[in-house]
Amino acid sequence: MNGAMLSILKLMLAQTAATAPAAAADNAIKAGPVMTSSPDQSTWSRFWFEPGASTFSHEVDFVFSFITWICIFFFVLIVVLMLWFMWKYRQRAHEGASSQITHNTPLELTWTIIPLILVIAIFYVGMEGYIKLRRAPSDSYVINVTGQQWSWAFQYPDGSSPQDLYLPLGRPVKLMMTSNDVLHAFYIPAFRVKQDVVPGKYSTIWFQPDHEGTYQFFCAEYCGKDHSQMAGKVMVLNEADFEKALAESKKVPEGSEVELGRWALDHIYPRCQSCHTLNGSTSTGPTWKGLYKRLSEQGEVFADGTDLKNEIGEGKEYSVLEEYLRESVLAPQKKTVANYSASAMPTFQGVLKEAQIRAVIDLIKHLGEIVDDNGKPIGEAK
Amino acid sequence: MTTIDTSNELTLDTSYHSDNFLTHSRGILSWLFTLDHKRIGIMYLVAVLASFFVAGMAALAVRTELMYPGQQFLSQEAYNKMFTLHGAIMVFMVIIPSVPAALGNFVLPIMLGAKDVAFPRLNLLSFWLWIFGAVFFVLSLLTGGIDTGWTFYSPYSIRTTLGGAEISHWGGVAPALLGVFILGFSSIFTGMNFIVTIHRLRPRGMTWFRMPLFLWALYATAILQVLATPVLGITVMLLAMERVFGIGIFDPRMGGDPVMFQHFFWFYSHPAVYIMVLPGMGIISELISVHSHKHIFGYRFIAFSSVAIAIFSFLVWGHHMFTSTQSPLMNVLFSAITFSVSIPSAIKVFNWLATMYKGAISFTTPMLYALAFLFIFTIGGLTGLHLATLASDIHLHDTYFVVAHFHYVMMGSALIAMLGGLHHWWPKMTGRMFSEFWGRIGCALVFIGFNTTFFPQFMLGSKGMPRRYWDYSGPGWDPGVTALFHKYHMISTLGSYVMAIGFFITLFYLLHSLVAGKRAPANPWGGRSLEWQCPSPPPHDNFKVQPRVGDCYDLSVVHWNEQLDGYEVRPDLPPHAPAHAAGGH
Numbered sequence: 001m002n003g004a005m006l007s008i009l010k011l012m013l014a015q016t017a018a019t020a021p022a023a024a025a026d027n028a029i030k031a032g033p034v035m036t037s038s039p040d041q042s043t044w045s046r047f048w049f050e051p052g053a054s055t056f057s058h059e060v061d062f063v064f065s066f067i068t069w070i071c072i073f074f075f076v077l078i079v080v081l082m083l084w085f086m087w088k089y090r091q092r093a094h095e096g097a098s099s100q101i102t103h104n105t106p107l108e109l110t111w112t113i114i115p116l117i118l119v120i121a122i123f124y125v126g127m128e129g130y131i132k133l134r135r136a137p138s139d140s141y142v143i144n145v146t147g148q149q150w151s152w153a154f155q156y157p158d159g160s161s162p163q164d165l166y167l168p169l170g171r172p173v174k175l176m177m178t179s180n181d182v183l184h185a186f187y188i189p190a191f192r193v194k195q196d197v198v199p200g201k202y203s204t205i206w207f208q209p210d211h212e213g214t215y216q217f218f219c220a221e222y223c224g225k226d227h228s229q230m231a232g233k234v235m236v237l238n239e240a241d242f243e244k245a246l247a248e249s250k251k252v253p254e255g256s257e258v259e260l261g262r263w264a265l266d267h268i269y270p271r272c273q274s275c276h277t278l279n280g281s282t283s284t285g286p287t288w289k290g291l292y293k294r295l296s297e298q299g300e301v302f303a304d305g306t307d308l309k310n311e312i313g314e315g316k317e318y319s320v321l322e323e324y325l326r327e328s329v330l331a332p333q334k335k336t337v338a339n340y341s342a343s344a345m346p347t348f349q350g351v352l353k354e355a356q357i358r359a360v361i362d363l364i365k366h367l368g369e370i371v372d373d374n375g376k377p378i379g380e381a382k
Numbered sequence: 383m384t385t386i387d388t389s390n391e392l393t394l395d396t397s398y399h400s401d402n403f404l405t406h407s408r409g410i411l412s413w414l415f416t417l418d419h420k421r422i423g424i425m426y427l428v429a430v431l432a433s434f435f436v437a438g439m440a441a442l443a444v445r446t447e448l449m450y451p452g453q454q455f456l457s458q459e460a461y462n463k464m465f466t467l468h469g470a471i472m473v474f475m476v477i478i479p480s481v482p483a484a485l486g487n488f489v490l491p492i493m494l495g496a497k498d499v500a501f502p503r504l505n506l507l508s509f510w511l512w513i514f515g516a517v518f519f520v521l522s523l524l525t526g527g528i529d530t531g532w533t534f535y536s537p538y539s540i541r542t543t544l545g546g547a548e549i550s551h552w553g554g555v556a557p558a559l560l561g562v563f564i565l566g567f568s569s570i571f572t573g574m575n576f577i578v579t580i581h582r583l584r585p586r587g588m589t590w591f592r593m594p595l596f597l598w599a600l601y602a603t604a605i606l607q608v609l610a611t612p613v614l615g616i617t618v619m620l621l622a623m624e625r626v627f628g629i630g631i632f633d634p635r636m637g638g639d640p641v642m643f644q645h646f647f648w649f650y651s652h653p654a655v656y657i658m659v660l661p662g663m664g665i666i667s668e669l670i671s672v673h674s675h676k677h678i679f680g681y682r683f684i685a686f687s688s689v690a691i692a693i694f695s696f697l698v699w700g701h702h703m704f705t706s707t708q709s710p711l712m713n714v715l716f717s718a719i720t721f722s723v724s725i726p727s728a729i730k731v732f733n734w735l736a737t738m739y740k741g742a743i744s745f746t747t748p749m750l751y752a753l754a755f756l757f758i759f760t761i762g763g764l765t766g767l768h769l770a771t772l773a774s775d776i777h778l779h780d781t782y783f784v785v786a787h788f789h790y791v792m793m794g795s796a797l798i799a800m801l802g803g804l805h806h807w808w809p810k811m812t813g814r815m816f817s818e819f820w821g822r823i824g825c826a827l828v829f830i831g832f833n834t835t836f837f838p839q840f841m842l843g844s845k846g847m848p849r850r851y852w853d854y855s856g857p858g859w860d861p862g863v864t865a866l867f868h869k870y871h872m873i874s875t876l877g878s879y880v881m882a883i884g885f886f887i888t889l890f891y892l893l894h895s896l897v898a899g900k901r902a903p904a905n906p907w908g909g910r911s912l913e914w915q916c917p918s919p920p921p922h923d924n925f926k927v928q929p930r931v932g933d934c935y936d937l938s939v940v941h942w943n944e945q946l947d948g949y950e951v952r953p954d955l956p957p958h959a960p961a962h963a964a965g966g967h
Contacts, residue, residue, distance in 0.1 A: 126772040
């Protein structure tokens with residue numbers, strides 16, 4: 001039976017290989033940031049998976065298919081027998097059963113031992129794949145990942161800290177991860193990898209992207225209100241594009257305050273959006289709509305009872321309002337607005353550079369003047 | 383144990399009694415302070431079904447919110463409270479007590495030919511503890527709700543303030559934990575009671591290997607309840623102390639270890655999975671044998687597999703933690719041991735199939751539920767292989783694949799088995815027959831609705847949709863992914879509505895049967911275990927004389943009797959001869 005299973009499996013894989021060139025050609029035409037890039041999409045695997053894009057993903061898909069075919073075999077066996085018995089041995093007019101057989105030890109041993117052999121095989125295949133996942137090559141490119149409610153921060157060896165996870169094609173990458181608050185889990189479905197991110201310790205995961213394209217990352221460990229919004233883009237780029245993208249991410253464009261604010265809307269705000277709205281609705285943190293005007297004209301009452309309007313000016317806590325806003329990004333626990341949770345806002349010390357903080361302040365300051373791609377003021381678009 | 387009926391089994395009076403346990407005494411207090419295991423069982427049943435209604439409504443709210451991308455009618459906080467409410471109530475207040483506490487309480491002593499459980503007062507105490515624990519749960523909802531998921535993972539459960547303003551450390555999570563603690567004691571007491579009852583009150587002639595398999599399953603479950611539940615009690619108490627008094631145990635900010643919480647939690651909660659499904663498997667063994675009118679196939683293999691599952695279940699908790707930063711060596715060991723659970727489960731399925739072989743299968747509603755169980759449990763069990771396997775679990779962990787898998791096992795198997803058992807013993811409990819026509823319709827709708835709801839979730843999970851997500855769109859989401867997930871969520875939600883209709887139909891015809899149902903004979907299905915040899919509903923103390931015990935699965939001596947409109951046990955008749963042809967009652 002084992003042999004039969006394997007030959008069915010080989011047949012499936014042969015079919016996969018046959019469809020591969022056509023899919024690859026199809027893929028070459030479709031450029032752009034869509035979630036297709038892997039050429040190995042047979043009907044079978046499309047039914048279950050999105051295309052895989054790491055060396056590990058092909059292994060996982062193989063293991064998954066191997067198990068699934070065994071499951072299908074047994075499911076069909078059981079259900080067909082069940083339906084057949086239901087038909088053949090249906091009761092007619094209160095008659096008794098034609099046999100009262102109680103047991104058959106050899107038969108029962110058979111259906112104990114065959115599954116036992118199969119699960120040992122499944123265990124072994126799964127263990128082999130897993131051990132590869134745990135052994136990162138020593139020349140892996142290391143990226144630091146920090147999870148916090150409800151965003152991720154990536155820090156690269158060259159000091160850049162882009163919003164999306166840029167990855168070099170064909171190079172082993174190792175993520176060193178920790179959390180600032182509660183449990184999270186970093187999950188890239190296209191790579192078939194996932195690892196919990198635990199406060200107070202480092203966890204690691206590695207993979208080798210083998211197809212250029214844009215994929216999705218998620219948080220997979222429940223972490224509260226905006227758990228579903230800790231999602232973002234993984235971009236697998238060739239070496240040249242990768243370097244370019246990293247350099248690009250470090251640069252803050254030059255321009256007017258409005259232009260800088262517009263840049264911050266695209267590049268920084270996604271990290272803020274789960275708690276700070278732009279349309280005036282309440283969320284975990286204060287909305288940014290009209291915030292600058294309100295702070296400068298009316299002030300703000302803090303949890304410790306002090307009022308912002310008494311704190312700004314020569315010789316006081318803050319010389320200008322911008323200084324308070326900067327402190328709120330770097331040391332948010334110092335002055336917390338009354339009725340908001342002190343622990344909700346993480347520090348962005350070391351994550352955002354001075355020029356980037358400047359751009360965020362420009363975004364808050366000129367929010368009413370900034371328009372989205374369709375020319376609508378952004379406060380109304382949401 | 384002193385009086386043994388020496389006469390034939392025939393002499394047992396099986397006509398409908400006006401003096402039965404329902405009419406024995408009157409008034410609400412005679413129920414609330416009853417020591418009768420049957421009344422306690424029925425009170426559990428009502429409480430469990432009420433909890434099922436509440437948690438089911440929460441499930442419909444969750445499914446409706448997920449029908450389309452974007453916010454439908456629940457905010458993030460409301461959604462998170464809703465799925466926590468659904469999970470926590472379903473686990474702690476529906477599935478765990480449904481079979482042992484509700485059906486088990488009613489059936490176990492009668493199956494043993496006993497007048498009651500070994501400790502009737504303890505039994506009443508467990509019921510009241512259960513109600514008390516449930517009250518704390520409701521209290522936690524009124525004081526702000528809980529949004530931690532039923533797993534209470536730290537440090538989120540220590541810090542959660544429900545998104546925004548700080549609330550008291552006493553609110554929300556703490557009363558819920560106290561509720562779990564108290565419910566746990568109820569479960570421990572019931573388990574102890576059953577263990578002693580099975581050891582001490584078996585009638586003469588009923589050796590361990592002549593016990594109905596449902597009792598084997600309840601016995602294995604009771605051992606799990608007694609050994610595992612205290613660990614949960616300790617864990618939730620530690621968590622509550624940490625939350626309320628700030629003692630650092632699980633929160634790294636106070637020097638604790640969040641992964642240790644997961645070890646503690648799953649050390650109970652994995653065996654709890656078998657507390658939920660083992661009694662269901664016991665019911666299925668009864669249903670398939672009785673409604674196929676055939677001897678159970680491989681009694682010893684089924685009995686031992688219950689015990690094997692109970693033992694293995696203590697050694698596999700780490701498979702909930704393959705991505706938790708647990709060491710790779712531990713992961714490999716836990717993966718290997720986990721596969722060992724699949725073997726006794728497979729044995730049971732094949733033995734049930736073999737029981738149907740050459741049977742005389744009647745498609746009564748309980749049997750339809752048993753067949754639905756076989757279909758669903760096969761899928762639920764087999765997809766467990768994907769999750770026990772390390773390489774594939776890393777991808778599937780915490781996705782909808784897991785959600786689909788445990789609903790196939792918890793709901794599609796444990797709860798469907800409970801419904802099968804409820805229909806099987808309904809005539810015995812109420813003295814009334816339900817409408818077979820509506821019973822079959824209800825079962826079919828639940829079966830179709832269930833599979834439509836949860837099968838698409840396997841695909842959703844293998845395509846990468848994580849669980850406990852309020853939404854699958856937003857600034858970080860690729861629109862293509864949102865559109866893809868939407869298709870499956872849509873099908874799943876529609877399926878859940880079909881299932882809900884099935885449950886409502888079931889509720890209505892069962893209630894209707896109480897007032898308008900046909901009077902039930904003592905033995906409507908053709909069973910031979912002792913509960914079918916006392917009248918429906920049973921008198922206050924079950925049996926006037928302790929009945930004699932034979933092989934409860936030898937159904938060749940059970941014959942249809944037209945006068946009784948039911949079956950009767952007639953060892954003096956040759957097999958297959960209809961009783962009325964040989965002179966009747």
